[in-house]
Amino acid sequence: xxxxxxxxxxxxxxxxxxxxxxxxxxxxxxxxxxxxxxxxxxxxxxxxxxxxxxxxxxxxxxxxxxxxxxxxxxxxxxxxxxxxxxxxxxxxxxxxxxxxxxxxxxxxxxxxxxxxxxxxxxxxxxxxxxxxxxxxxxxxxxxxxxxxxxxxxxxx
Numbered sequence: 001x002x003x004x005x006x007x008x009x010x011x012x013x014x015x016x017x018x019x020x021x022x023x024x025x026x027x028x029x030x031x032x033x034x035x036x037x038x039x040x041x042x043x044x045x046x047x048x049x050x051x052x053x054x055x056x057x058x059x060x061x062x063x064x065x066x067x068x069x070x071x072x073x074x075x076x077x078x079x080x081x082x083x084x085x086x087x088x089x090x091x092x093x094x095x096x097x098x099x100x101x102x103x104x105x106x107x108x109x110x111x112x113x114x115x116x117x118x119x120x121x122x123x124x125x126x127x128x129x130x131x132x133x134x135x136x137x138x139x140x141x142x143x144x145x146x147x148x149x150x151x152x153x154x155x156x
Contacts, residue, residue: 002119002150003116003119003120003123003146003150004143004146004147004150006076006077006078006103006116007078007079007080007101007142007143007146008035008143009139009140009142009143010035010036010139011031011032011035011036011077011078011079011080012079012080012081012082012139012142012143013027013028013031013079013080013081013082013139014081014082014136014137014138014139014142015082015083015084016028016081016082016083016084016087016100018083018087019085019087019088020087020088020089021052021087021088021089021090022049023087024081024083024087024089024097024100025045025048025049025052025066025102026045027081028066028079028081028100028102029041029044029045029048029079029102031079031081032044032077032078032079032102032104035079036077038072038073038077040070040072040073043070043071043072044068044070044072044073044104047068047069047070047072047104048066048067048068048102048104050068051066051067051068052066056089056090056091056092058089058090058091058092058093058097059091059092060092060093060124061093061095061130062086062095062096062097062098062099062130062134063097063098063099063100063101063124063130064087064089064091064097064099064100064101065100065101065102065103065117065120066100066101066102067102067103067104067105067113067116067117068104068105069104069105069106069107069109069110069113070104070105070106070107071106071107072104073104073105073106074106075106075109076103076104076105076106076109076112076113076116077103077104078101078102078103078104078116079102079103080099080100080101080102080142080146081099081100081102082098082099082100082133082134082136082142083096083097083098083099083100084098086098087100098134099130099133099134101120103116119150119153122153123146123149123150123153126149126152128149129145129149132145132149133145133146
């Protein structure tokens with residue numbers, strides 16, 4: 001499973017407007033629902049909020065990975081958002097979040113769900129990946145950076 005397939009350009013939003021966690025969940029879910037032509041907004045928000053209630057998905061400096069399993073998608077799909085001003089997220093480190101990798105998996109796709117989390121962790125181990133993502137000003141360039149770093153990872 002490739003991140004550039006999950007986070008397609010139309011599902012990437014640069015310059016998020018939200019200031020806090022609940023706002024960004026709504027903003028990014030709305031963006032995903034329009035881009036993916038998915039009418040299950042309330043179900044998607046519910047699973048993201050339920051997962052977040054267990055423990056913050058603000059996992060490392062400036063990064064959050066809100067995710068959940070739902071019958072509202074037929075394959076793993078996601079939306080990526082970038083905030084220039086930072087989002088008050090209740091992250092584990094207490095710092096604002098600037099990049100969100102939101103994704104949804106079908107309820108029965110545990111292996112794909114875990115593989116995506118693993119791939120994200122591998123890419124996020126490279127601080128240049130984070131820095132280059134933040135520097136992009138449009139969704140096409142963000143997508144290009146994801147693909148570039150996945151290719152580097154696969155070549156190792």
